[in-house]
Amino acid sequence: MKTRTVSSNVARLLTGTGLVMGALLAAAPLHAQEASATDAADEDAVILVTGSRIQRDGYDQPTPVTVATTEDLLLSVPTSIADGLNRLPQFSGSRSRTFCCEVSSVGNYLNLRGLGTTRTLVLLDSRRVVPTRESGDVDVNLLPELLIQRVDVVTGGASAAYGSDAVSGVVNYVIDNRFEGIKANGQFGISNYGDDETVKLGIAGGASFSEGRGHFVIGVEHFRIGGISSLNDRPTSRRGALLAGNGTAATPYETIGGARHNVSTYGGVIINAAGLPVANAGAPLAGTKFLTGGASDAFQFGTAIPGSPAFSVGGDGILNNLADPAQSLETQKIYSRLSYDFSDNLTAYVRVNAGVSKTEGDVLADHRSGAAAYTIFRNNAYLPAAIAQQMDLAGVQSFRLARFNRDIGPMRLDYVNNTFDVNLGLEGKLGDAWNWAVSYGHGETRLKGRVHNVSNLAKLYAAADAVVDPVSGNIVCNVTLTNPGAFPGCVPMNLFGEGAPSQASKAYAFGTSSQFVKNTQDVFAAEIQGEVFELPAGPVSVALGAEYRERSLLEKSNEIALGQIQATGIRGFPGSFCPTLATCRYGGWNQGNFGTADASDNVKEGFIEALVPLLRDAPLAEELDLNAAFRYTDYKNSGGVETWKIGLSYKPFEDLRIRAARSRDIRAPNLFELFAGPVNAFQPGLTDPLTGQTNVIAVTRTQGNPNLKPEKADTLTVGFVYTPSWFPGFSGSVDYYEIDISGALSATTSQGTLDACQRGDTVACSLITRDPSTSAIQQIVLQQINLNSRLARGIDFDLSYRSEIGSGELGARAQFSRTLDYIDTVGGVKTQQAGFYNTGNQLSLPKWRGNVSLDYTIGAFSLFVQERYIGSITQMPPLPGQVFAKPKIGAVFYTDITATMKVQGLGGDFEIYGTVNNLFNRKPPFIGNRFAAGLGFPTPPNLYDLDNRYFTVGARVKF
Structure with missing residues (x-):
């Protein structure tokens, strides 16, 4: 990929809403023109702040920035710019698709350094955009693409320059707002397996008017990717993977195929108190399974798996494999901008970005097992006569029935997200040395989410207790006799054998849970910049400004999700949901119990930044510049914080530049993290x-935490850039980074909380409530907490070469990132995550990631070949001391190739192209989970390719 690492505009103005100091580069003139890539510089114009508008090989400032052009990103992976970004080695852990079973992801969220999507600040033309989820993240699928000129990635802390959330860096989508003409693109892609097809269409235009004083651009785009509809559609996921064993030396963890979960069957099986189909004194009929039509037979276990008593290879157990490995996505987007120069010193503009995305896909199916199994009583109207006779002989009045409700189908997600963001402003000059800008932005997103075919727990267990009405002789729900009027319209359900439940009973017991989320953001900003005085080495430039932001979050749900389960009169209602009728949990759906939130706050900021040239043309100091920035931010809910940065850029001689920066960066908790209403649910499959x-x-119980404090990060970057005059066409950079976050915000997970408590983490233990007599888990609180610290250290390498070879031009590039440390400290316990795959929180951090590419252009034809490298990782056991039979997952190489041909004589610049990603059809590593056989795709889905080989063909034209 032909991205270039260049310097940051260190005089970056407040959150990118205005102008940047013209003297950012001592070798450059104070003013340069805001222009498309083909326009020449104009010393009388101003430059729109982007963080790295000046694309050159000087690498002139302390903070490194990776600049990726749209063309180069799409050469690597033509589906989207965001997918191309996620293949840069600086990105790790991004949520690029909605994969099974990441119900909450729903979008494409960028993650620098693996430090979290909320620590990566996303900008559009250097301006903040409204969040698209209650989490405060920005779904970059909803940003424009066709008019994007390039993407600037600041790979270091930048809060003093950009404000809150820029802890790990900034991703700035830069629009070509001076585009003139018309361009269009159309493409189609399909996987090696004939699915997950993509369709991408777009058209954009731009024109000047009023003798060049006005300019207007507009782009309209459509994109759809079909998704992967079944885990059986991929050779890796159809194998029924399980992380077997218990982590001891005798039975170490090991991923195996062909596993089955022996806690239930598709047509139902009688289980004992431990949740297994094994007969004992308390459950003499356990091990009896039900076949289609209501017949019964003995449960077959298959081959036992040492260390995993609830699983076997083969047998009658179930595979929890009904979810879509990757869900479908469709987006429609429009972007437009109108600007007008009222004079040489005053310009007004208005920019509108709007879009809608729709995500659909199947997730987990309803599963009644263990403590949540049905209780079947002797007088159940659907009870097969043979089983009733066995109950009478055994002297039992009820049994527990486990059933994976495959015949009812999986839950289906349906999310629609609408976003609208408008920004308008004035820009101008004061004399020859000062520029100013004022702007206002307003954004709204409305997310509507629905979970279809999810069980209403009270109705489901009421329907399962079917009896014969002694008066009418009809089969009815028992609760209609014991608690008349409480469950009107209750339809009894036959559970004996796959296919037994009637359509009417399914329609009664299963429904749709809904969610509505509205985010709003208003931003007022003003700034001014210019030169204040001269030093012997050049002018001192300053920038200062202020900003005021208001944000609000409104989340609504539905009565069943928010209300307490009403189980009065329902026989056999599980105690895991209702220990007593008075203590039934809140949240009546099996899954999809969304909470509520209604919160707002405001942010006031002021900043000052300066560039001071210290030396010029001195012995061993061709250039030496000092950059310093300070920002004070006052959050209504979190209080005041200070951020700063100081950096040096030193050029001892022409070929070498040394750069270093130290900064204090912050991220304040967002509204959802602080004030999200409690959501009660349950988590199955825990150990x-x-x-x-x-x-x-x-x-x-998932809830907000109003006691959260802003996290603070101390960031250090040190590096050098070498552009040897003795080797024309070559340039290279090496940069070390260290980000040390104190009070880091992190969401807890059920299994992660249990494991951390066992390791001695007192914070995790405080979130778990247990029965004092039995130690049984009564509740786990899930929320954001301030960790002790998170430390990330690593080195980025970037080498490039370009030269004429024969009749064409050859380009070569190598980009690698080496993660040295990624250490979380919680409750005094340090966990090194660099080089590990954490099976608890699904974090995958190979120590090495990188891309090597070659491109060659000769005449109308060009060829691009890229080799992607994902280094080896070691599986991290849930608890210290546990072991894996084969802990290391080997390195993975992927080969991508793109061929492009320009066609002449069609009245414009026309070209056709074809791409093959994962040319050699490399399958992802086989990594199971320890909770359920076949659950999800058995590999970290955001690290490896799920589609294997993927083909794309398309055409683009420009007039």
Whole structure:
């Protein structure tokens, strides 16, 4: 990829809403023109702040910036600019698609250094855009693409320059607002397996008017990717993977295929108190399974798996494999901008960005097992006669029935996200040395989410208890006799054998949970910049400004999701949901119990930044510049914080530049993290390390934490750039980074909380409530917490070469990132994550990631070849001391190739292209989970390719 690492505009103005100091580069003139890539510089114009508008090989400032042109990003992966960004080695852990079973991701969220999507600030033309999720993140699928000129990635802390959230860096989408003419693009892609097809269409235009004083651009785009509809559609995921064993030396963890989960069947099986189909004194009928039509037979276990008593290879157990590996996505976007020069010193503009995205896909199916199994009573109207006779002989009045409701189908997600963002402003000059700008932006997003075919727990268990009405002789729900009027319209459900439930009973017990989220943001900004005085080495430039932001979050849900389960009169209602009728949990859906939030705050900021040239043309100091910035930010909810940066750029001689920067960066908790209303649900498949119990179902309570404090990061970057005059066409850079976050905000998980508590983390233990007599888990609180610290250290390498070879031009590039440390400290316990795949939080951090590419152009034909490298990772055990049979997952190489041909004589610049990603059809590593056989795609989906080989063909034209 022909991205270039260049210097940051260190005099970056407040959150990117205005002008940048013209004297950012001592070798450059104070003013340069805001222009498209083909326009010449104009010393009388101003430059729109982007963080790195000046694209040159000087690498002149302390903070490194990676600049990626749209053309180069799409050469690598033509589906989208965001997908191209996620293949840069600086990005790790981005949520690029909605994969099984990441219900909450729904979008494309960029993640620098693996430090979290909320620590990566996303800008559009250097301006903040409204969040698209309640989490405060920005779905970059909703940003324009066709008019994007390039993407600037600041790969270091930048809060003093950009404000809150720029802890790991900034991603700035830069628009070609001076585009003139018309351009269009159309393409189609399909996987090696004939699915996950993509369709991408777009058209954009731009024109000047009023003798060049006015300019207007507009772009309209459509994109759709079909998704992967079944785990059986990929050779890796159809194998029924399981992380078997218990981590001891005798039975180490090991991913195996062909596993089955022996806690239930598709047509139902009788289980004992431990949740297994094994007969004992308390459950003499356990091990009886039900076949289609209601017949019964003995459950077959298959081959036992040492260390995993609830699983076997083969047998009658279930595969929890009904979810879509990757969900479908469709977006429609429009971008437009109108500007007008009222004079040489005054320009007005208005910019509008709007879009809608729709995500659909299947997730987990309803599963009644363990503590959540049905209780079947002797007088159940659908009970097969043979089983009733066995109950009478055994002297039992009820049994517990586990059932994976495959015949009812999986839950289906349906999310629609609408965004609208408008920005308008005035820009001008004061004399020859000062520029000013004022702007206002307003944005709104409205997210409507629905989870279809999800069980209403009260209705489901009411329908399962079917009896014969002694008066009418009809089969009815027992609760209609014991608690008349509480469940009107209850339809009894036959559970014996796959396909037994009637359509009417399914329609009664299953429904749709809904969610509505509205984010709003208003931003007022003003700034001024210019030269204040001269030093022997050049002019001292300053920039100062202020900003005021208001933001609000409104989240609504539905009555069932928010209300307490009403189980009065329902026989056999599981105690895991209702220990007593008075203590039934809140949240009546099996999944999809969305909470509520209604919160707002405001932010006041002021900043000053200066560039001071210290030396010029001195012995061993051709250039030496000092850059310093300070910002004070006052959050209504979180209080005041100070951020700063100081950096040096030193050029001892022409070929070498040394750069270093130190900064204090912050991220304040967002509204959702602070004030999200409680959502009660349950988490199945847990392993309790305290009691040793497996397949535990625990009640969870997800809620906001108003006691959160802003996290602070101390960031250090040191590097050098070498552009040897003795080797024309070559340039290279090496940059070390260290980001040390104190009070880091992090979301807890059920299994992660249990494991951390067992390791001695007192904070995690405080979030778990247990029965004092049995130690059974009663509740796990899930929320954001301030960790002790998170430390990330690494080195970025970037080498490039370009030269004429024969009749054409050859380009070569190598970009690599080496993660040295990624250490979380919680409760005094340090966890090194660099080089590991954490099976608890799904974080994958190879120590090495990189891309090597070659491109060659001769005449109308060009060829691009890229080799992607994902280094080896080691599986991290859930608890210290546990082991894997084969802990290391080897390095993975992917080969991508793109061929482009320009066609002459069609009245414009016309070209056709074709891309093959993962040319050699490399399958992802086979990595199972320890909770359920076949659950999800058995590999970290945001690290490896799920489609294997992928083909894209397209055409683009420009007039």
